[in-house]
Amino acid sequence: MYLVSKIEDTVRVPPHRFEEPLREVAAEILNENYMGKIDKKMGLMVTVKEIEDIGVGRVIMGDGAAYHDVVFTALFYKPELHEIVVGEVIEVTDFGAFVRIGPMDGLVHVSQVTDDYINYDAKRGALLGKESKKSLEEGNHVRARIVALSLKERSSETKIGLTMRQPGLGRLEWIQEEKDKAKKKRKS
Template sequence: MICMYMMVEDKYIARIPPDMLGEDYDKAVEEVTKRSLEGKLVDVVNEKTGVNEGKYLVISIISTKAVGEGSIVHGDGGVYQEVKYSALVFYPEMQEIVDGEVVSVQKFGAFVKFSSFEGLLHISQIMDDRIDVDLENKRFIGKDTKRDLKVGDKVRVRIVALNLASSSVEDSKIGFTMKQVGLGKLEWLEKEAQA
């Protein structure tokens, strides 16, 4: 499995609210940065070209440092502070292979969760076999192979569609396939390796 977990350093403008200004300022900067960024999608912008190259999910803020003096805007009691931070992030990419778990079965496909993301494994991308849908037992069954895929199964999938249009993980649109060599339900892959 290739997972794009990495450390990044980036900058952010944090709004330190008035009620936090009486505290330790560095601690307030850290708290606001964590609250604002952890669990959110952040644009990856190429510093040289200014082009947006995708998004990463901030897993954990590791360190923060206030850069320069903060700014006060007329009519707003908060301080706007530039912050340099380092963070552990997850950066999903097209064609990346990920391991996940089937969390839901619908008549049109299965939803697979990996990291903090959830994506659709369309019924046409599950296996090279005609498939029966058994919604009562929340599973798919191959007519000829008799292989089944159900809620709770661990799978290895490839990302074939990726739309991270907003800053919300819930609004992400991700599509998967399992119809390639080395992909599928982990149990199937183990049996193939033993044969």
């Protein structure tokens, strides 16, 4: 889920940037400091949306920079447990598929791909259903549910577990095939 939040902070503008537009410099510095950081309540900060207010700069003795109090809005991405997400498979391994969901990645373990027995085809870099012949490869788009979530302050330590073993979940083509089958069944 994406959230927009209003934040107050102080920005240190170094002297060599005094000639540049203050709002642009403040937004750039805030993005450098916070973008990609995770707050347990808000989630991952994606970007500074807008600088709403910038106070008058203060200079502190021994430092030539100007310190400005700022109020800004920021866009956050916070995955929620049981949330249904759509993403792209970015890597397939023998133990599962990594799926890019917004600015983060989750893992669909092989046991959570389908109800079918799954084999890993190293040549293709694909997960293959033994009976259903369904395949999951890099570049496929999928719908999955978040079933495990551990947000850490560093995004590299964050873990998101996904499942596609529930009705209405899986590779988007699989879902469409199921809809088409159900439609034909209703007609007959």
